[in-house]
Amino acid sequence: MKQPVRIAVTGAAGNISYSLLFKIAAGEMLGTDQPVILQLVEIPQAMDKLRGVAMELEDCSFPLVHGITLHDNPFDGFKGIHYAMLVGARPRSKGMERADLLEANAAIFSEQGKALNDVANRDVKALVIGNPANTNCLILSRNAPDLDPSQFCAMTRLDHNRSLGILGNKLGVNPSDIDGVTVWGNHSPTMYPDLHNATALGESVIDQIDESWYKTEFTPRIQKRGAEIIEWRGLSSAASAAQAGLDHMRDWALGSEGKIVSMGIISDGSYGVAKGIYYSFPCICEFGSYQIVKDLEVNEYGQSMMKKTEQELLEEKAAVDHLLPADTAESR
Ligand code: NAD
Ligand code: LMR
Secondary structure (H helix, E strand, C coil): CCCCEEEEEECCCCHHHHHHHHHHHCCCCCCCCCCEEEEEECCHHHHHHHHHHHHHHHHCCCCCEEEEEEECCHHHHCCCCCEEEECCCCCCCCCCCHHHHHHHHHHHHHHHHHHHHHHCCCCCEEEECCCCHHHHHHHHHHCCCCCCHHHEEECCHHHHHHHHHHHHHHHCCCHHHEECCEEEECCCCCCEEECCCCEECCEECCCCCCHHHHHHHHHHHHHCHHHHHHHHHCCCCCHHHHHHHHHHHHHHHHCCCCCCEEEEEECCCHHHCCCCCEEEEEEEEECCEEEECCCCCCCHHHHHHHHHHHHHHHHHHHHHHHHCCCCCHHHC
């Protein structure tokens, strides 16, 4: 039997975690041969609710769960962790501007970055799910100067999975028969779901769909799917977000089996994207790390879409720049 790994989940008493935790505990993230110790982190006001969630986890008697600990701060909750699922974030409240939301979350992710830097395992992999995920991830990474920026990701896998699901439905194929989809950029309505290199059962997707359906129906649908779910469900996506978080971390840790997956990662300047922002790229994962797929063709339309979402991320970065510690990544 393998040694247990430590997994921290923040926002552990919230909606997404109510799906995520039980899947992790069942071995759906790291495999059914990988024992886990769950380190659940919440704000002090949510500790009673968290206790209830922990009781339910205990009541499932999952054989892989070798321990559950509850924490009201990340410096305790992140001790020795190998994986961090950062779900907890400040939601947008009435009258709050995007810049206010960025600032409110900057405080949370600065503290969590410092905690990862100080107490996590040196090989920790951290996935930011809480919105605005890409810029929260930037703040997190910049506050963890002893860890490599490639140890942090922002989640765009939900947008990727949504693209596979909706496209599979349109083409009448199983989503697993589709490869080569990329969601570029920010997890926001500027994201660019790119089907130009996608295949379904080995055949080019773009040759099988109508351009106007792609540009005027599919693209805005993916970009605004989060809002569409909120409208119908009255709550933001939770089970699908949990599944996407699990898919992202599983592929990152265990490999994507040669398939392209979309991951919000630190830009190294590939495809002309500005360095130093967390931007979603096409990646293949192997041996516990990701590589950007570098040779995809991007047409003029794609380039303008990629620029737009890059611009938004640069604006978000500018809005929190005064809160970011100096970038030491270049010297590493
Ligand atoms: P929720 O409100 O049900 O739960 C969030 C939980 O986070 C709450 O229990 C809250 O107490 C906790 N929390 C807040 N600040 C915290 C902190 N500093 N430390 C620890 N815990 C903290 O929300 P949810 O539906 O679970 O969604 C969580 C986040 O995920 C939101 O920001 C949402 O917008 C985002 N989200 C992202 C994606 C994506 O694709 N990237 C998809 C869906 C939702
Ligand atoms: C989603 O994509 O479902 C989440 O980011 C929630 C939202 O506000 O869109």
